[in-house]
Ligand SMILES: Nc1ncnc2c1ncn2[C@@H]1O[C@H](COP(=O)(O)OP(=O)(O)OP(=O)(O)O)[C@@H](O)[C@H]1O
């Protein structure tokens with residue numbers, strides 16, 4: 427098989443002196459969808475953030491390889507340019523910056539350009555908003571400002587579609603989303619993958635329903651900073667019924 431898109435080797439990560447990831451190995455090939463599940467506080471968001479290069483996390487051991495290249499010392503900006511995209515678990519509102527303005531900057535950064543013409547972005551934007559069933563007026567709203575859960579999800583998928591990432595990391599919110607909002611993500615991922623079949627996806631979620639729609643190639647269970655089990659989509663069903671108890675470390 428070709429060189430992996432993403433490879434984590436024995437990754438150890440600390441934040442504020444606390445050890446959070448303790449030896450994670452993960453391989454994602456082009457075109458694959460991997461789901462990451464696990465109890466609250468297991469380190470799932472940390473994993474997504476550290477792949478993106480969040481400065482609050484320190485890699486103390488191990489490697490992060492993107493297409494064979496060690497990116498552990500790269501800035502988030504360099505990683506974005508190399509095609510890594512992260513949709514945050516809790517996206518922040520940015521008042522004064524509209525969806526379209528934000529996208530213009532993000533696409534320019536991704537492509538290593540200082541600026542992009544409004545027209546260029548608009549055409550792509552209109553096309554994708556139509557494809558994703560979004561109201562064009564949405565583009566003028568301030569980013570995440572008062573967005574409903576479903577609107578946040580649509581915005582996340584829109585960003586992914588326009589940025590054409592090589593690797594999309596989706597850290598899904600674990601509460602308050604209705605089934606339609608989950609479908610927005612699932613359908614969005616499928617639509618974007620139809621256009622970019624080589625895109626690799628790592629989706630963090632507690633929702634088995636989301637995974638039923640996304641159909642991941644592999645499911646990994648992260649407990650206490652380690653992947654304790656990997657398997658196919660059926661693993662998600664098992665967790666829905668049995669929870670994580672079987673994989674938790676034995677405690678008194
Ligand atoms: N910057 C930080 N400083 C100190 N501790 C942190 C930091 N970031 C995360 N942690 C801790 O690391 C652990 C893992 O957090 P993380 O957010 O990665 O969990 P998670 O698996 O995403 O959980 P959830 O399912 O609730 O989203 C938690 O105990 C958290 O408090």
Ligand SMILES: [Mg+2]
Nearest residue numbers: 470471472515
């Ligand atoms: Mg999280």
